[in-house]
Amino acid sequence: MSGDNVVLARNVEGAPASPLHAQTVAFSHYNNLSAQLPLDPETGELVEGGALEQAAQCLENLEAVAEGIGHTLDDVARLTVFVRDIRDLDAVDEAFRAYFPTYVPARTNLAVAALPLDALVQVEALLTNGEGTIPNEPQAGDLVKYVNNTHNAPYDALSSQTVALSHYNNVTAQLPLDPVSNQIVAGGAAEQAVQCLKNIKAILASIDVPFDDIVKVTVFLKDLSDLDAVDEAYRRFFPDSGIARAVGYLPARTVVEAAELPMHALVQIEAVVSHGDGTPPQEVEARHGLIIEANNTDAAPVSALSTQSVAFSHYNNISAQIGLDPATGELVAGGAAAQAEQACRNIQAIIENVGHTMDDAVKANVYLRDLADLAAIEDVYARYFPGAPARRVVGVSNLPMGALVQIDAIFGNAEGTPPVA
Template identity: 50%
Template structure:
């Protein structure tokens, strides 16, 4: 591993702190912001029990963190909003949208919204973010990189988010609902038809920027009914045959949503490689980077996802369940034991690509019972010796294989993936 490029973790007193995460972790040309709850920075208490007030506080906390590292909100590339399950997700989204755009002076970030069963501190919502980091981290020199937003007429448009924003060597795609581009409505049909429509929308967005679907490195699927996954996988596998490029399929994480916008049965977002980068001076294909996918026998394998897919300066890991790789079954034991197994699987994957756990920059944890968070933290913090990664924790109604926990991670990749 090349140790020249260092991750930089920071906390500011201007936003709430968490003993189990850093507020922001920068590596190379991105900063990852931990999920921000609607907490008053002075009192550390939740603000008023009102979706609009809490959304405003989440964005204020993100803004404080962003400004503490000498950036501004126009550097935000992607926002993920997790709503606590309510009777009407559309009303909550409308309330958020009344204040959301005012925090951004340029064009808006890409965005994903999903309702989950519970959030820490019983908040009504939380938001995490990813921001551009043009200056890079030591010893990288400042590069004249620009954000490149794109919308195509061939996929559904939304006033609250562009379809894709490219920065440096990645495109980040807004979550795609199964919306018919001609009608603007959810298509008729079941989960197979909706899966196909989501993927067709992603495909159209990528084709418009001349990127093939097989350059997707990470897929996140939010699904209403976990029992529908077999039907989803049947359609999904036809879009990502493992012979497409280098014999790999993207890293992947499944999250069970309590509800989704427009009453959809699922939505899909994607992280996509962007080989030519977004330097204002570089020529197309100047960087000669390649995708490197890897599986190890020391962690659970799946025919539908690769354990880790590296591109440029990052490794994206699939969500890890507490599966014993020797038996391919969920281990026996309580939340502490299952947390340890998830992290052991992540550690095995990370070490298989010659990295260590302290190279992890962002972690997302799904919990069947949000009350387990303290027990999780006790195990979780023991796996890191350096500054903790940025982190997001949500409570969900179900996890694949009836697990109590699932953990995914993004890992720094200082050596990059140059063409060999």
């Protein structure tokens, strides 16, 4: 696999711009778009109206970014919708139908405690990038996007269960729905987590992808105090195969407390999955047998339920980091800026352990207990992410260990991962 891919950060006219993040950062076969607020790009102000108008403006901004780099919304592989009030998802869906009249991407929906500028809605997108990012050498032919659904998992007319392009499958965030009744399963958080994971497993089985091909999991919880119960269920599914158990493989992971989840669920789980077969017209020798490279370093906090860095093909997926001192296992003293510094230091240690630098970052997700702390962490963030990667910022009411800041990131992996010998 070529090592010539470059991190391609771009801004376009017709969408809001920020000096702190690029509107879109492409690497290899994906464009990572920054989360869009409902800002009028001419005035920089929130548009007037309620959730419907704000959702439409978010989607308008995403469309402007996509078209500005020669793409369309049909190239969206995953859409993530954040609302302040879960009841506003109906309005978001109304706007969504106008922008996605036929094809629907994988999707994640949740309510969060706060959004920047007190917005009601924020939407982000992951776009396919069939032309790749090797300078002056576009991919020979457009890669095929595979969209699949199965009756063995819950079906939603406004999302595809899985959307694959090149070496990744993007799975719609799964609620704890029984696929037969389409109702939330009985029980508490543990039972709901089991059903979410069963649904993901059914989707992957329908496309002949093993469960241990998952490289990144995001667990959304209504109440973070349910994490122990969810972890108990999680251990039943990871590792899944004999080979994975032998090496103790676990995907990278992020845990987020949601203000509310669709259908009053207690748990929702999102998965990003490797796709070793790739999608045509990639040549067979360029796409078969790629391996997952999972790495930990003692220079950053180690978890029994996640791997710090999981690389596959041209991406490294980093587990969420809080301000833990890896030597003590305790949160560092100080406020949000001190914790952000330590979280970024942990990410830097993880990525340098696998031979990369912070300049390889293509996307960062920032979760804050208090959005008022954003100004305090920006200087720290800018020092560690000098390339201004695409970014998501949301406010949450709680974080693991009572942290004030949590950051996860995706990095380019120009050398790719080797095929099985």
